[in-house]
Amino acid sequence: xxxxxxxxxxxRGLVLLICxxxxxxxxxxxxxxxIDDNKGxxxxxxxxxxxxxxxxxxxxxxxxxxxxxxxxVLLLLLVPAxxxxxxxxxxxxxxxxxxxxxxxxxxxxxxxxxxxxxxxWGPDYLQxxxxxxxxxxxxxxxxxxxxxxxxxxxxxxxxxxALDAGMRGVDVVTLVEAARNCGAGWLRAVFTVVxxxxxxxxxxxxxxxxxxxxxxxxxxxxxxxxxxxVWINSNGKSDGQMSVAVSMLSLLIxxxxxxxxxxxxxxxKAARS
Amino acid sequence: xxxxxxxVPASASAARSGGGGAPGSVTPxxxxxxAAAKAPRPGRRGGxxxxxxxxxxxxxxxxxIGFGLPxxxxxxxxxxxxxxxxxxxxxxxxxxxxxxxxxxYFTALWGSxxxxxxxxxxxAVVGLPLAQAVATSRFRMFREAVMSASGVxxxxxxxxxxxxxxxxxxxxxxxxxxxxLTKHGWSLYTFSGLSVVYLYFLVPLMVITITPALEGLxxxxxxxxxxxxxxxxxxxRHVALPVLAPSLLGGFVLLFGASFAAYATAEAMVGxxxxxxxxxxxxxxxxxxxxxxxxLALALGLDMxxxxxxxxxxYLPLQRxxxxxxx
Numbered sequence: 001x002x003x004x005x006x007x008x009x010x011x012r013g014l015v016l017l018i019c020x021x022x023x024x025x026x027x028x029x030x031x032x033x034x035i036d037d038n039k040g041x042x043x044x045x046x047x048x049x050x051x052x053x054x055x056x057x058x059x060x061x062x063x064x065x066x067x068x069x070x071x072x073v074l075l076l077l078l079v080p081a082x083x084x085x086x087x088x089x090x091x092x093x094x095x096x097x098x099x100x101x102x103x104x105x106x107x108x109x110x111x112x113x114x115x116x117x118x119x120x121w122g123p124d125y126l127q128x129x130x131x132x133x134x135x136x137x138x139x140x141x142x143x144x145x146x147x148x149x150x151x152x153x154x155x156x157x158x159x160x161x162a163l164d165a166g167m168r169g170v171d172v173v174t175l176v177e178a179a180r181n182c183g184a185g186w187l188r189a190v191f192t193v194v195x196x197x198x199x200x201x202x203x204x205x206x207x208x209x210x211x212x213x214x215x216x217x218x219x220x221x222x223x224x225x226x227x228x229x230v231w232i233n234s235n236g237k238s239d240g241q242m243s244v245a246v247s248m249l250s251l252l253i254x255x256x257x258x259x260x261x262x263x264x265x266x267x268x269k270a271a272r273s
Numbered sequence: 274x275x276x277x278x279x280x281v282p283a284s285a286s287a288a289r290s291g292g293g294g295a296p297g298s299v300t301p302x303x304x305x306x307x308a309a310a311k312a313p314r315p316g317r318r319g320g321x322x323x324x325x326x327x328x329x330x331x332x333x334x335x336x337x338i339g340f341g342l343p344x345x346x347x348x349x350x351x352x353x354x355x356x357x358x359x360x361x362x363x364x365x366x367x368x369x370x371x372x373x374x375x376x377x378y379f380t381a382l383w384g385s386x387x388x389x390x391x392x393x394x395x396x397a398v399v400g401l402p403l404a405q406a407v408a409t410s411r412f413r414m415f416r417e418a419v420m421s422a423s424g425v426x427x428x429x430x431x432x433x434x435x436x437x438x439x440x441x442x443x444x445x446x447x448x449x450x451x452x453x454l455t456k457h458g459w460s461l462y463t464f465s466g467l468s469v470v471y472l473y474f475l476v477p478l479m480v481i482t483i484t485p486a487l488e489g490l491x492x493x494x495x496x497x498x499x500x501x502x503x504x505x506x507x508x509x510r511h512v513a514l515p516v517l518a519p520s521l522l523g524g525f526v527l528l529f530g531a532s533f534a535a536y537a538t539a540e541a542m543v544g545x546x547x548x549x550x551x552x553x554x555x556x557x558x559x560x561x562x563x564x565x566x567x568x569l570a571l572a573l574g575l576d577m578x579x580x581x582x583x584x585x586x587x588y589l590p591l592q593r594x595x596x597x598x599x600x
Contacts, residue, residue, distance in 0.1 A: 080329065115346075
């Protein structure tokens with residue numbers, strides 16, 4: 001029996017060792033790569049010159065703007081619909097659920113093909129109609145609205161699940177009824193009673209969306225816009241060291257954000273019990 | 274940052290929530306809602322029901338435009354000639370579809386399927402013992418650390434992942450230089466190189482997906498098996514694996530889908546030197562096709578959607594089934 005336990009311990013150790021190595025080595029090597037000056041010493045050039053790199057600030061600002069607008073649009077569309085489904089029209093719920101799962105079935109590359117197909121209708125068929133101006137306007141390289149549309153679609157499933165989990169934990173119907181009985185109007189009930197109770201769900205949805213938008217590459221690169229991830233890629237062709245440095249930083253940021261999120265979630269749970 | 278191109282994280286979270294969102298598990302509506310639903314008061318500004326649909330209208334409209342239009346564009350475009358074709362475009366044809374399943378495009382489709390099958394299989398085989406080793410660990414801190422790391426790495430992909438591996442195992446990567454791997458025939462920019470990179474986010478994804486199922490295995494089952502004289506191997510062969518089978522298969526299919534849809538990592542790392550369907554679509558969309566074949570990309574997109582739909586059609590029933598077992 002003791003030997004069996006020893007064997008299990010040994011097997012577990014081996015599995016963890018191999019996997020640990022596989023996951024740790026690329027991180028360590030990348031870190032080393034980003035500070036290696038190729039003469040046997042170290043340099044932090046890649047990190048210090050980052051801010052001055054051509055295109056860095058522009059692309060980062062564009063990405064952050066896209067992220068902010070996407071979150072706003074997503075929540076404005078999704079929250080009223082989901083609340084309505086809970087409060088007034090239960091039949092709406094399966095509709096929303098199916099709708100929010102559909103983007104999962106379509107790979108992003110395929111969605112992008114569809115978007116390009118639609119955008120091509122512009123010059124092909126709509127040349128003389130006001131729609132043509134719209135098609136041009138949503139492709140403005142300074143702020144491509146078409147990317148916001150794509151990102152909101154891609155984020156729908158994540159955001160839906162985050163919000164749904166949040167609403168599951170709170171009895172929205174009772175809350176609204178209680179507020180209405182106390183004389184609050186619909187808007188007041190929603191804004192001062194329901195939404196504060198959904199804080200963590202809203203926060204989760206927002207954070208997931210931001211992470212998705214900041215990392216998204218496929219659509220932006222195929223449609224020819226230049227947000228942050230596209231910049232990392234093109235910059236990597238000329239300055240590999242800096243792009244590796246940025247990659248490491250982005251990993252670190254995602255990690256911190258997720259840690260923060262779980263800390264917030266835990267804090268709230270502790271406060272409730 | 275997140276692998277935006279893959280549908281992964283949401284599905285993973287779906288797996289974690291145990292398919293709670295499935296239509297089969299509708300939470301009981303409170304009496305008030307049912308009453309409101311059953312007794313619509315017509316004439317009073319449409320009643321609460323009408324207003325509810327009104328609140329959902331923006332989402333429905335957005336979806337119809339943002340998702341519906343591209344879907345129509347693919348469905349129509351894949352079966353019609355493109356506008357740069359000799360006949361002016363718009364006529365029905367199946368040439369796009371047949372073209373997308375021939376020659377270089379078929380090679381790419383097959384390459385994608387092969388890569389996805391291989392990486393999903395390896396990730397599933399590696400992920401299961403890893404998840405088991407972690408789930409049965411005595412140290413709570415360690416378990417939580419691994420789970421949070423898996424969450425990050427499963428979402429980590431795209432361009433940053435590609436650069437990390439170029440820095441590690443690329444031609445001038447640190448590990449390559451250290452061990453002189455190029456002399457032994459190693460190259461990151463090949464099929465096997467790409468597989469190694471994909472595993473970096475697939476294995477954590479498998480760990481996330483399978484851990485709830487592993488935690489659902491009751492210790493009593495193991496003890497009962499042991500009391501009846503079963504060895505560890507027999508327990509796994511006759512008890513644990515059959516119970517885990519739907520989750521395992523579901524995880525495998527999910528990994529396949531993630532790997533199949535991935536674009537950014539391969540694009541940033543190998544460009545089109547490894548034939549993959551997603552790369553070919555990207556190429557075709559950038560105008561890299563023969564004149565008159567402008568709609569080929571749409572047909573390729575359709576191919577991809579068909580494969581993804583098949584994946585989901587296998588995954589969802591399995592997901593529901595395993596949720597039932599391990600509830």
